Amino acid sequence: MNDNIKIRNVFREVFDDDEMIILDSTSSNDIEDWDSVAHIKLVLSLEQEFSIRLTIDEVASIKTVDDFKQSISRHLESVG
Amino acid sequence: MLSKAVIEHVFEQYHSLELVDVLQKLVIKNGNHFTLSIAEDFDNMLESKTEQSDQYIIDWVLSLEDSKSVLARFLYVRSIVRKGRGYFPEAVNHLESLIKSVSQPEPFLLLHLIRLLVRMELFSEAASYLKQALSSSPHYSFYIKSEKIINKILLSGQFKSRKSIKLAILGSSTTSFLVPVIQAYCFRAGIHAHIYEGGYNSYRQEILDPQSGLHTFKPDAVAIILNHRDLALPPMNNEDIPINSAEELRNLWNVLQRQSPCHIVQVGFDTPSYSAWGTLEDTSDGGRARTIGKINSLLSKNLPAGVSFLDMNRVALHCGQNFHSSVDWYQNKQYPSLEALPVLAEYLDSHIRAAFGYTAKVLVLDLDNTLWGGVIGEDGLSGIKLGAPSAEGEAYLDLQQYAKELQLRGILLAVCSKNNHEDALLPFIEHDSMILKRDDIILFKANWQDKASNIKEIAQELSLGLDSIVFLDDNPLERAWVRSSLPDVIVPECGNTPWGMLTSLRQGKYFESVTLTEEDANRHKSYKSNLSRKEDESKHSTIEGFLTGLEMVAESGSVNDMVLSRVTQLINKTNQFNLTTRRYSQEQVRMMSESSEWGTWWFRLKDKFGDHGLIGVILVSKKVDVWHIDSFLMSCRVLGRKMERSMMSDVIRAAYNENVKTIVSEYIPTAKNSLVDNVYIELGFKQKEIENSFIYHIEPTNDYECGYIRSNDSITKD
Numbered sequence: 001m002n003d004n005i006k007i008r009n010v011f012r013e014v015f016d017d018d019e020m021i022i023l024d025s026t027s028s029n030d031i032e033d034w035d036s037v038a039h040i041k042l043v044l045s046l047e048q049e050f051s052i053r054l055t056i057d058e059v060a061s062i063k064t065v066d067d068f069k070q071s072i073s074r075h076l077e078s079v080g
Numbered sequence: 081m082l083s084k085a086v087i088e089h090v091f092e093q094y095h096s097l098e099l100v101d102v103l104q105k106l107v108i109k110n111g112n113h114f115t116l117s118i119a120e121d122f123d124n125m126l127e128s129k130t131e132q133s134d135q136y137i138i139d140w141v142l143s144l145e146d147s148k149s150v151l152a153r154f155l156y157v158r159s160i161v162r163k164g165r166g167y168f169p170e171a172v173n174h175l176e177s178l179i180k181s182v183s184q185p186e187p188f189l190l191l192h193l194i195r196l197l198v199r200m201e202l203f204s205e206a207a208s209y210l211k212q213a214l215s216s217s218p219h220y221s222f223y224i225k226s227e228k229i230i231n232k233i234l235l236s237g238q239f240k241s242r243k244s245i246k247l248a249i250l251g252s253s254t255t256s257f258l259v260p261v262i263q264a265y266c267f268r269a270g271i272h273a274h275i276y277e278g279g280y281n282s283y284r285q286e287i288l289d290p291q292s293g294l295h296t297f298k299p300d301a302v303a304i305i306l307n308h309r310d311l312a313l314p315p316m317n318n319e320d321i322p323i324n325s326a327e328e329l330r331n332l333w334n335v336l337q338r339q340s341p342c343h344i345v346q347v348g349f350d351t352p353s354y355s356a357w358g359t360l361e362d363t364s365d366g367g368r369a370r371t372i373g374k375i376n377s378l379l380s381k382n383l384p385a386g387v388s389f390l391d392m393n394r395v396a397l398h399c400g401q402n403f404h405s406s407v408d409w410y411q412n413k414q415y416p417s418l419e420a421l422p423v424l425a426e427y428l429d430s431h432i433r434a435a436f437g438y439t440a441k442v443l444v445l446d447l448d449n450t451l452w453g454g455v456i457g458e459d460g461l462s463g464i465k466l467g468a469p470s471a472e473g474e475a476y477l478d479l480q481q482y483a484k485e486l487q488l489r490g491i492l493l494a495v496c497s498k499n500n501h502e503d504a505l506l507p508f509i510e511h512d513s514m515i516l517k518r519d520d521i522i523l524f525k526a527n528w529q530d531k532a533s534n535i536k537e538i539a540q541e542l543s544l545g546l547d548s549i550v551f552l553d554d555n556p557l558e559r560a561w562v563r564s565s566l567p568d569v570i571v572p573e574c575g576n577t578p579w580g581m582l583t584s585l586r587q588g589k590y591f592e593s594v595t596l597t598e599e600d601a602n603r604h605k606s607y608k609s610n611l612s613r614k615e616d617e618s619k620h621s622t623i624e625g626f627l628t629g630l631e632m633v634a635e636s637g638s639v640n641d642m643v644l645s646r647v648t649q650l651i652n653k654t655n656q657f658n659l660t661t662r663r664y665s666q667e668q669v670r671m672m673s674e675s676s677e678w679g680t681w682w683f684r685l686k687d688k689f690g691d692h693g694l695i696g697v698i699l700v701s702k703k704v705d706v707w708h709i710d711s712f713l714m715s716c717r718v719l720g721r722k723m724e725r726s727m728m729s730d731v732i733r734a735a736y737n738e739n740v741k742t743i744v745s746e747y748i749p750t751a752k753n754s755l756v757d758n759v760y761i762e763l764g765f766k767q768k769e770i771e772n773s774f775i776y777h778i779e780p781t782n783d784y785e786c787g788y789i790r791s792n793d794s795i796t797k798d
Contacts, residue, residue: 002088002091002121002124002125004128013225016227016229037256037257040257040412044224048219056407060411
């Protein structure tokens with residue numbers, strides 16, 4: 001899926017790590033730099049990348065890469 | 081125009097050879113009409129195909145190397161970047177030529193190149209592209225993506241910063257998102273900022289507790305960022321609130337500076353956009369909006385030394401609706417909105433530059449299609465557009481008015497135009513609408529030389545560094561040429577309309593100043609008489625005769641509050657005649673002036689042409705028997721007239737009177753002060769034989785004098 005690659009590339013950009021491996025289960029526990037500030041930076045960059053706006057609830061409950069994927073695809077479906 | 085939906089459709093519908101065929105057509109047809117985000121989408125699709133080892137696609141992308149289409153070349157570059165490090169140099173070459181082929185490259189496109197350069201550890205090349213990207217004021221998300229890159233460049237040690245400062249950010253709301261933005265703005269200005277973030281909404285504790293993280297950090301500059309919510313104002317208030325709120329903050333400034341001498345940028349309170357009581361909040365004496373206005377005016381009135389006031393309502397005005405975002409506030413306690421942060425950072429950066437003396441001093445202007453519409457050499461006096469009724473003509477007048485107002489504040493104006501000299505002068509002399517007159521222009525270069533050479537001459541004739549020059553020109557080729565041949569000159573990316581040029585000049589805040597001194601207002605006059613002095617100089621046959629003929633009179637005194645801001649300005653601005661280039665904040669200078677362990681001298685010079693104002697400073701650290709000259713600096717305006725000898729004679733005689741045995745001095749070489757590498761020898765000091773260092777000494781006497789300059793002894797050191 002193309003969206004997976006996009007999400008992975010956003011992670012790589014935000015954490016400035018070209019070889020970063022992202023799995024669906026990857027969470028803030030696995031990435032040292034993924035703190036609350038980095039979380040908002042991920043949200044912002046993904047929102048821009050997909051032209052969507054996540055809700056406050058979603059932002060607060062997202063913990064893993066898969067959570068991001070679910071939220072993003074929900075928004076993309078409701079748009080498309 | 082290519083859209084995301086089209087690309088997705090194509091990738092879904094077609095496969096293998098057929099897909100290649102359709103993609104080829106798409107790329108040829110839309111190769112120069114696409115947005116970067118579409119190209120990145122396209123690339124993501126190709127990346128996914130590559131990962132599935134789709135050989136047709138892999139081969140096709142590699143075949144795009146020599147394509148004329150910009151899109152195709154972009155896709156090719158991305159594909160070879162994925163092949164790994166060995167391919168980076170080739171990718172860089174392609175990207176560079178691609179970027180040169182578009183007139184205003186998007187900052188995010190530049191970021192692709194910058195990231196590669198950093199991977200290859202070519203940090204200084206990366207830094208210069210990064211500055212270019214930052215100069216187009218990108219969206220907030222750019223700063224998120226460039227944050228780590230900037231840190232890598234700063235850590236590499238290959239970034240030549242003009243200055244490194246310790247900046248603390250205190251706020252009543254979240255400050256973490258501002259950090260990367262202000263870091264980037266400082267980077268753009270050549271300043272390496274070490275940033276300390278105060279605890280969330282604990283600016284009072286940070287300031288009041290002498291053991292706090294803030295005071296341990298020992299900041300050079302502190303920004304205090306508050307907003308209207310901190311005041312918790314009801315629609316109608318009691319009259320004491322403004323005085324009490326302003327008093328509290330002013331008291332905090334005082335405590336902060338006593339503990340840690342630093343420059344303070346106080347961000348004022350914004351007027352909330354909501355108002356339940358409507359206009360009553362503006363018009364009634366205790367109304368909410370009116371109260372905020374009163375607090376701001378109490379805060380910004382009679383600012384103490386070393387404090388500047390940043391009006392948040394200006395930032396709000398600039399951002400409009402985007403200034404506030406409910407999501408950012410409720411979710412992140414971020415105020416103002418993330419989108420407003422680049423504008424706020426731009427203002428903060430301009431205050432920091434001004435406080436530490438990195439303010440531009442000269443505006444160099446092109447003429448045709450910059451100061452007026454049209455080409456004077458072809459269209460003639462009646463053909464150029466200037467003033468009503470032409471809409472453009474009126475806009476050119478506004479640009480001239482802005483330049484004139486800068487000049488009234490001490491910014492020098494110069495002209496650099498490809499023109500016949502007589503043609504270029506014509507509007508200045510004969511066009512009724514011209515606001516700028518020939519007399520406002522300190523140097524007038526209208527010739528057919530290339531502009532970089534002209535600008536270099538302007539810098540030399542004014543004895544100013546290239547980094548104090550801003551060059552405004554409607555022609556992108558001229559801008560690019562000056563930018564590449566004189567990278568220190570500031571060349572705003574200003575478009576080619578009069579309103580575009582005016583906006584970029586205003587937004588850049590290159591000439592920002594946090595204090596206005598008497599010298600600023602008289603600078604134009606002073607440089608002007610200096611230039612005529614230079615002419616006079618060539619008329620006199622001997623230098624001695626010339627110097628005697630100047631009838632120079634020097635005045636000196638010890639530093640006090642009256643001269644504090646000018647002395648600090650000189651300490652921080654002087655690069656060439658500056659033996660040690662040590663920079664001090666206004667607070668630090670004030671503490672020295674009050675200390676018995678320091679001798680602080682200011683110097684002023686007058687001659688028959690006029691008053692140069694306060695042009696020199698010497699700071700001496702006093703020990704029993706020995707004085708160390710900590711700082712010795714002089715404005716370049718008065719070079720070559722033995723003023724340095726007159727200055728030194730005051731210090732030497734003072735030392736003699738206090739029975740000092742030796743005066744020790746040193747010269748610390750920098751990129752800009754080679755001018756003074758021999759000054760101490762010329763002044764009669766003896767060099768100590770220590771390898772690789774320049775330490776000198778002299779024994780005080782009472783007959784050390786400067787032959788050409790009379791000292792005005794009416795003002796003596798107290």
